[in-house]
Amino acid sequence: LSVINLINFVLKMSWYSFYDTWGLSAFEGVYKSEAEFIEDLKNMWFGLYSRLNGAMDSSGFEHIFAGEIKGGKVSGFHNWIQFYLLEKRGALNYYSHSFDGPWSDYPDVLGLQFHWDGYYKQVGSAVIGSSPEFDFALYSLCYIARPGKYCYLSLGGKQLIIQTYTWENSFYGDGKKYIGSAYPVSM
DSSP: OOHHHHHHHHHHHHHHHHHHHTTTTTTTTTTTTTTHHHHHHHHHHHBBSSSSTOOOBHHHIIIIIIEEETTTTEEEOBBBBHHHHHHHSSEEEEEEEEEEEOOSSSSEEEEEEEETTTEEEEEEEEEEOOOHHHHHHHHHHHHHHHHTTTEEETTEEEEEEEEEEEEEEEEEEETTTEEEEOOOOOO
């Protein structure tokens, strides 16, 4: 998947157009144009920052979709496709789940425990069975509307909570914060 394809998908979701047309307040005063919205998506997701030792080697996209090894442990890693591909290659050993969402089919939410490349993830969660585009759109919506907070949604008539975090140690633009993390809350 390319960055442009992900951003185009988000635009097809028509968030900017929907809110602009109906005058709803979720994005009121946040974006003046679609171009500003696109530029902000690129920066918040793909702008580099340092999580450890000053190296500019992390981004919200990498942290959430690919996962990182930082300080001797697995950090981020909230994407089921990455999980599946690494497990298939033998680079990931799934132990168990600590939470199974209320849905009887997919997408669903699982809280997971696993070893990846010799590093343990005690608790991680992901939306299982969704596309990366869906996750990107969902996390973007929640981050823009409720940065650093719980974002309450309904998926198939059941409650879904997405936790977002801002990266507080560096900024882009006029003091905007990068996405630090976003994932489904497993209760």
